[in-house]
Amino acid sequence: MAIVVQKENCIGCGACISICPVGAIEFEANGKAEIGENCIACGACISECPVKCIIREQVNNRLIIDLDSYKNIWVYIECEKNRPKNVAYELLGVARRLADASGEECVAIVIGGLSQKYLQDLIANGADKVYYLENNNYLEYNTEIYTQVVTDLVKEHKPNALLIGATVNGRDLAPRIAGRLKTGLCADCTAIDNSAEEAKLIEWTRPAFGGNIMATIVCPEHRPQMGSVRPKVFPVSRADYSRKGEIILIKEPNLQDNLVKILETIVDISAERVNIQDAEIICAGGRGMGNKETFEQLYTLADLLGGVVAGSRAVVESGWLEHHAQVGQSGVTVGPKVYFAFGISGAIQHLAGINACDMIIAINKDANAPIFKAADYGIVGDVQKILPILIEKIRAIKVEQE
Numbered sequence: 395m396a397i398v399v400q401k402e403n404c405i406g407c408g409a410c411i412s413i414c415p416v417g418a419i420e421f422e423a424n425g426k427a428e429i430g431e432n433c434i435a436c437g438a439c440i441s442e443c444p445v446k447c448i449i450r451e452q453v454n455n456r457l458i459i460d461l462d463s464y465k466n467i468w469v470y471i472e473c474e475k476n477r478p479k480n481v482a483y484e485l486l487g488v489a490r491r492l493a494d495a496s497g498e499e500c501v502a503i504v505i506g507g508l509s510q511k512y513l514q515d516l517i518a519n520g521a522d523k524v525y526y527l528e529n530n531n532y533l534e535y536n537t538e539i540y541t542q543v544v545t546d547l548v549k550e551h552k553p554n555a556l557l558i559g560a561t562v563n564g565r566d567l568a569p570r571i572a573g574r575l576k577t578g579l580c581a582d583c584t585a586i587d588n589s590a591e592e593a594k595l596i597e598w599t600r601p602a603f604g605g606n607i608m609a610t611i612v613c614p615e616h617r618p619q620m621g622s623v624r625p626k627v628f629p630v631s632r633a634d635y636s637r638k639g640e641i642i643l644i645k646e647p648n649l650q651d652n653l654v655k656i657l658e659t660i661v662d663i664s665a666e667r668v669n670i671q672d673a674e675i676i677c678a679g680g681r682g683m684g685n686k687e688t689f690e691q692l693y694t695l696a697d698l699l700g701g702v703v704a705g706s707r708a709v710v711e712s713g714w715l716e717h718h719a720q721v722g723q724s725g726v727t728v729g730p731k732v733y734f735a736f737g738i739s740g741a742i743q744h745l746a747g748i749n750a751c752d753m754i755i756a757i758n759k760d761a762n763a764p765i766f767k768a769a770d771y772g773i774v775g776d777v778q779k780i781l782p783i784l785i786e787k788i789r790a791i792k793v794e795q796e
């Protein structure tokens with residue numbers, strides 16, 4: 395829907411011009427407001443206009459969807475090495491909650507090869523039904539095949555919503571499916587809820603404008619409602635093996651349009667070396683570590699604790715750490731049992747990556763640093779002094795234990 399000014403009622407007060415976050419509104423020569431092409435249709439000007447002369451206008455070529463014919467909450471189950479990735483269980487927990495609130499079913503879709511045990515796990519974790527395309531030729535993710543299988547299934551069964559993990563492959567798959575289905579996709583959601591007014595309408599929340607605000611987005615006119623969620627944003631709910639569900643084998647798609655053939659797979663060794671996403675203990679450092687030498691002391695602490703080293707974007711930009719170990723909005727979302735934040739201020743973009751940590755211990759010389767608001771334990775002091783003491787104490791405890 396486009397946003398337009400009903401010129402005859404415009405009083406030229408300029409309220410819409412000052413509120414527009416992207417500077418898309420200007421005065422015409424006659425003193426009336428005019429909406430430019432860079433309008434993002436956020437609607438801020440609509441509520442700001444004192445004479446209510448700004449409206450959303452229906453675009454004529456709009457796709458009309460019978461919303462009532464779409465039901466159930468679906469989760470795409472991403473697999474690796476013949477088992478579901480952890481993010482699949484995290485999404486099943488969310489989908490189960492949404493489905494319970496709207497009186498719908500929670501449905502999982504699996505492509506590739508999973509043993510009966512893992513299919514049952516999906517049911518125990520919330521699925522009422524599992525649509526399963528079993529084929530050992532599709533064990534590896536393939537853009538064309540996976541997009542076609544999921545798109546065909548959605549067209550046939552018409553789910554109300556579809557959740558996909560925002561992994562490397564999920565980020566490729568989700569927009570392709572949304573594009574083919576001509577529906578919206580809210581990427582990298584950090585909260586997902588049923589709307590208070592209408593349970594089947596989903597409210598997707600994600601950081602917007604560089605992480606400075608949280609935007610809640612709805613997809614009121616198209617289906618399925620689609621969202622992607624990064625790993626470790628939501629917890630895995632407790633499995634209930636008394637749950638009953640149905641496993642439905644789906645038929646082979648007609649793949650004559652498949653244009654992609656995988657010739658070789660090259661494993662990203664650097665990302666395998668340090669997997670901060672699955673680590674139980676993370677020793678993370680920020681710019682407050684002062685220099686690369688001090689930052690590297692974190693490896694000693696991590697080795698003693700059996701953890702890994704990560705950091706803020708500031709240290710990645712300083713060249714002290716590789717990008718795959720960056721925590722935060724433009725890095726990785728982590729969920730360890732213990733997260734040490736040494737000399738990290740706690741910018742909103744960093745905090746976006748550590749919501750799921752069980753315990754955060756912050757060390758910062760500034761008692762007012764925002765990281766302390768997120769932390770369970772805090773030490774106000776200089777990392778240059780505290781880190782060596784911590785290493786010494788933990789080493790002594792380990793020697794005592796041996």
Ligand SMILES: Cc1cc2nc3c(=O)[nH]c(=O)nc-3n(C[C@H](O)[C@H](O)[C@H](O)COP(=O)(O)OP(=O)(O)OC[C@H]3O[C@@H](n4cnc5c(N)ncnc54)[C@H](O)[C@@H]3O)c2cc1C
Binds near residue numbers: 681682737741744
């Ligand atoms: C679109 C966008 C995406 C972003 N994505 C990310 C992201 O994914 N991850 C991320 O981390 N950031 C991200 N950022 C950057 C983010 O806004 C911050 O700039 C960054 O997190 C700051 O890193 P920092 O806390 O290490 O450094 P600073 O903000 O400089 O903080 C350093 C902290 O160290 C403390 N300190 C200094 N010296 C000492 C000392 N001797 N002892 C103890 N404490 C000390 C200071 O008090 C301060 O709190 C993003 C920004 C944008 C705009």
